[in-house]
Amino acid sequence: MPDSSALTVTYKTGTYEIRVGRNLLDSVSELLTSVGASGPVGIISNAAVNDLYGGPIREALNQAGLVTRTILIPEGEEYKTLASAEQVMSALIAQGMERSGTILTLGGGVVTDLGGFVASILYRGVKLVHIPTTLLSMVDAAVGGKTGVNHSSGKNLIGSFYQPDLVIMDIKTLETLQVRDRISGYAEMFKMGVIRDTSYLEFLVDHMEACLAVDSGDILIQAITRSCELKAEVVEADEREADLRRILNFGHTLGHAIESTLGYGVVRHGEAVILGMFGAGWLSNQVGDLSMKDWDKLSAMLKSIPLELPLESLNPEAIEMATRLDKKVANSQLNFVLLHSLGDAYMQTGVPTLMIKLAVDAIRTAWEGGE
Ligand SMILES: NC(=O)c1ccc[n+]([C@@H]2O[C@H](COP(=O)([O-])OP(=O)(O)OC[C@H]3O[C@@H](n4cnc5c(N)ncnc54)[C@H](O)[C@@H]3O)[C@@H](O)[C@H]2O)c1
Known part of the structure; x- marks a missing residue:
């Protein structure tokens, strides 16, 4: 170790x-x-x-x-x-x-x-x-x-x-x-596992407590090192974000919109990304080819991360609007990083912005215990 x-x-x-x-x-x-x-x-x-x-x-x-x-x-x-x-x-x-x-x-x-x-x-x-x-x-x-x-x-x-x-x-x-x-x-770190390396993702889930502990040690060193290695691989292949590097934005389209509507002081960047990854995973299953098995696994893992957020304040209409503004959307269609399977992310073009509201509803239902 x-x-x-x-x-x-x-x-x-x-x-x-x-x-x-x-x-x-x-x-x-x-x-x-x-x-x-x-x-x-x-x-x-x-x-x-x-x-x-x-x-x-x-x-x-x-x-x-x-x-x-x-x-x-x-x-x-x-x-x-x-x-x-x-x-x-x-x-x-x-x-x-x-x-x-x-x-x-x-x-x-x-x-x-x-x-x-x-x-x-x-x-x-x-x-x-x-x-x-x-x-x-x-x-x-x-x-x-x-x-x-x-x-x-x-x-x-x-x-x-x-x-x-x-x-x-x-x-x-x-x-x-x-x-x-x-x-x-x-x-x-969780995002890097979801988009690039399922065994690392499982390592993170198995060692979540150690990663979040105040006096964390070797486990956290391993977790940080692997996350940086995975990010470096992507950046080495596409330093200036012409193509592959865009998958690093998994969970960020919705995440940014959630951050800007809830307020930067209210929600941390990564907390919003957790919700954004849930929305992107849900979309991958609904409009893409993410299997039910992988979606069940991903949603359960995401919901196990402790979050203290005023989720009742998530406003689907405001989030949809913020996404349109953020991405300067043409023809009400979004580019969205989705998953073919856990560990395999890709850029999907032409996702209707109307789906954003449904994804936010799915987030709220999940954290309110209704799913
Ligand atoms: N360049 C990139 O690729 C990239 C990627 C992700 C995020 N970002 C940027 O990173 C920023 C968010 O970073 P962040 O989450 O670190 O926020 P931050 O820099 O605001 O730090 C969060 C808080 O932690 C405090 N802090 C920092 N180190 C501390 C420590 N050791 N002990 C106690 N308090 C400490 C800070 O003073 C601050 O209050 C955003 O501006 C975002 O745009 C950049």
């Missing part, structure tokens, strides 16, 4: 390593120097995460002779904006950040997305190391090279593809994470 693991991700013009383990932050300076990172190191974080983990990281880097600068962004998705990115860059430039320096992101997906974006455009690109500190950012946001910020017209509309030089995932940092954020990250 591993107490740490390393995974090499290959992309079009290079490779980088993802390190997963417990107490990896104790070796942060060695890890950074192993990829040739030099100072100044611009640490981008928020106050809460910086309070918890920033101090020892700065101390270790300073002792290794790396000068650090820390820039904090305010808490919350609403600060993942171009204006915040500009403020971060202005502060870094004012504090002597150099072209040869390194951006180190320390935080959840908001921080890794914004910090990755800054690294991609500051001085036309500087070295980038991610230290994701939520389960969701470990298995999703910090892997795959998508960076970005939100625009008033929608989420993640501005951004870049920019691969990091190193990703350090220390599961010790997850001990301070709220249980709902843990569930949110578990949902993205």
Whole structure:
């Protein structure tokens, strides 16, 4: 059983390593120097995460002779904006950040997305190391090279593809994470199993308690590593989302609509994706070729994930409308990631938006115990 693991991700013009383990932050300076990172190191974080983990990281880097600068962004998705990115860059430039320096992101997906974006455009690109500190950012946001910020017209509309030089995932940092954020990250690992690897899916279901536990250990290291490996395989095949990478959106068409109608503060991204995966599975069975056996299995697994959501507030009409807006739907037809079978996802064109309301009804019925 591993107490740490390393995974090499290959992309079009290079490779980088993802390190997963417990107490990896104790070796942060060695890890950074192993990829040739030099100072100044611009640490981008928020106050809460910086309070918890920033101090020892700065101390270790300073002792290794790396000068650090820390820039904090305010808490919350609403600060993942171009204006915040500009403020971060202005502060870094004012504090002597150099072209040869390194951006180190320390935080959840908001921080890794914004910090990755800054690294991609500051001085036309500087070295980038991610230290994701939520389960969701470990298995999703910090892997795959998508960076970005939100625009008033929608989420993640501005951004870049920019691969990091190193990703350090220390599961010790997850001990301070709220249980709902843990569930949110578990949902993205679950999604990788549903679309790519049924034995991994079964592993996750069998070890759900261990994955969600505060002091989780080797099981979680294995789970995170496999999820990243599965995502990396897809990204390696289709870095810029021309084709295969779109299957990573399984559960996200409905999930995004649920998030935007319930409100970003009310529902976590991954919680909405759990409901979105239920809706997409239901559609796969109703309008696609997912067998009843696989659908029964998937729906039971999804319903076993603990969720605390005001499901009575799910509004089928509002969700259908949000889906139309989000996807700029032509002729009332949607592209939707569906399943042929568990482990085999595909993009289905021409799903009538009217089916969305029925899928939301199915979600509500299932969680109200009526199914
Ligand atoms: N780039 C991608 O491919 C990709 C993929 C998925 C999601 N995302 C983005 O990721 C973001 C969501 O990420 P998230 O769920 O990590 O949200 P988040 O970054 O908002 O973090 C959630 C909360 O956890 C706190 N936190 C972070 N680490 C902590 C720790 N170790 N202990 C205690 N609290 C901690 C944060 O301060 C925040 O309050 C969204 O902006 C989404 O668009 C990007």
